[in-house]
Amino acid sequence: MSILCADSPSLEELLDQYGIDILWQPSLSSEPKGKLDALIEAILRDEQRLDILCIEGSIMTGPNGSGLYDPYRGRSKMSLVRELAEKCRYLVAMGTCAAFGGVHAAPPNPTDCTGIQFDKKLPGGLLPAEWRSRAGAPVINVSGCPAHPNAMTKTLAMLASGLPLELDHLNRPKDFFNSLVHQGCTRNEYHEYDVEDSAFGEKGCLFFNLGCQGPTTHAICNTELWNGRSSKTRAGVPCFGCTSPDFPLDQDLFRTEKIGAVPINLPLGVERANYMAYKSLAHEAAPERVLNKEMDP
């Protein structure tokens, strides 16, 4: 449903302007009978070309390694994905579940879920870390819960039009995962001067007390707004780090764990001693309009 909200490019644009032909999409396809099974058979026999295979959802390997918690026609989807993966030029994991395991893989991981080429942070999931698609690429992880609509359609447009697609250490396209959620957050000036909220519904920064993971999470939420409108942090909802392999963290999601007055997890790459010094000075420098929270985020 998230991808139906994409507007730049939209799903229709992918079809009309980028030459993408959707062979099958479970919610939208409306093809003559036999199409899906005939398609799968034709792909497996190398009679139908499969340029891009998009997989949503974590790979359920339970119960007992059978994969039958998530069956397709009496067999596991796990085995079907494994077979189709050998035939595609590119394999794209759409969303954190397909990329890393996601919510379904949270403790106690009742269905023995994994991502396609990662199991949480560890390389190697359903497919081994060294696996490559026919075009020589690893699984391309467009993570997020849900994945950002325009990150999904832009990734497909890049593949379809041959634009370069560089990946980060988690095999996510760098174009969408090289900046932090913190970047572009409209609460940044509050963060800058150490004006931190401890209750919901206010205007300040959510990082120090309310569990916000914006300064440690790579995603475009604040540089390409959701539904063209806003982002969670702008609306006063903490970032829960849903593009990260360890989402959801196994801890209170609305509370920041701290050492003394400072969060345990600091903004990416920052030294604790320097950060503490900066924060104590920052508060001293705060202007009245920030201390009084006069600005709407």
Next chain:
Amino acid sequence: MARRIIQIDLNRVEGDLEFQLELEGREVVDARCIGSLYRGFEQILIGRKPKDALVITPRICGICGTAHLYSAVLALEQIGRIAVPPNASRIRNLCLMAETVQSDLRQSFLFFTADFCHPKYAGRPLYEKTLGAFLPFKGWAHRGTLEHSRHVPGIVAIFGGQWPHSSYMVPGGVTAPPTSRRILDSLSIINNLTRWFEQAVIGTDLGPWLELESADQLFAWLEAADTHANSAIGLMTRMSRDIGLHRSGFGTSHMLSCGAYCDSAGGQMFKSGFLDGDTGKIEPFDQAEIAEHVRYSWFEPYEGGRHPFRGETIPDFQPHSNRYSWSKAPRYRNEVVQTGPLAELLIDGDPLIGSLYRAEGGNTWLRQFARLRRTALLLQKMREILHELAAHLDDPHFTSPAADEIPDGEGFGLITAARGALGHWVQVTDGAISRYQVITPTAWNASPKDSEGRHGHWESSLIGLTVDDPDDPVEIGHIIRSHDPCLVCTVHLLDTGKRMTVWP
């Protein structure tokens, strides 16, 4: 007569479903609705902090996360005896309405009406017009729906940051206040959507259309102008009735609605209730009358039914037994019930839906029509809510609860999601979630048999149905899709191994 079993796999947003149907000739004589995907959300929540449910449960569903968030926050507020200011309820209601409108439009014109383009209907008088409107990615109604259903979740983003999957409803209210900018941006979305809805979906102005209050008035309206007859709802209605969808898909006559949208007086904007199909009377809804059975489900067995506060979700996968589903079988007052917009509007007392129901019963077409009727009603309500917010701009949107944490105890949150009655039942022990049970609308409609062997609603709505072509039973797609399952059906014959796909 030759009996054979056909299998239909249904893929939809909330999970995967599969039907196994037994046919005698062309008649369905038995049906088993199989919830084929097990996800274990209830287990994942145990041991977590109560508020984590606001992050985890919206992710149960890609299309109704706002509904799950609303249920979860109501359950936590009940446990903590936390009151919320009226503006918080207004914003919650507005966002749930936006999500529902988004879902209803997509279900109607991306999923349901695509079935009318099946080649089987090529000889029908409306076929060409149907293709022009509903053909996926080409028809004007399909394209218009893609475009306009994309913008309405923007209202959730304006107040909650993003759609889907935000967590802006928190115990005590919502995280962001109504501001003039938010209100005007939301009004703009509603203005544009309403204009398209009037031009394309109903072919007339919203106000007069909502005043239609009887079956006779509706059918006269349909004939009164080409713009009415050839609107999306006009074509959907005429095509449905041409192929007899007003005479199929009845299922159980008992209907359930949890009501929807908390008002500031402690009530709900849409009334809750139980419509007893035997007496025709609407009785008050009481969640204590809900019990879930697992006799035919892949969970550790127990006798009879259990209220969700005593429920258990311990998987026990037994594929070669007579148990057949990952869905439990919820029952209300020990009856099989159906839920969804038809139940919601009948129980709330919408005169037009009531009149059509009395004339022809709760059929496939009426179920679909009721969904679009609801869209029209919600477009009007959303505008009203925005005007109320504008009149109370300086009122609070959040009141800090007395305690930081949710105390030990139990609570439930019941609302109406796009597909019908949704409930969360939560117990908190030693500061952590000790039990979490969710009953989704689809669990009611798609339930397997209960401990007394009674079929669920979808199962019973298919039994007795005659299909033209058992190898391609498009009739089943119409009936099941009228319940909004967002699915694609695929069929294969177990006995020959020959596989085929129902044209979805």
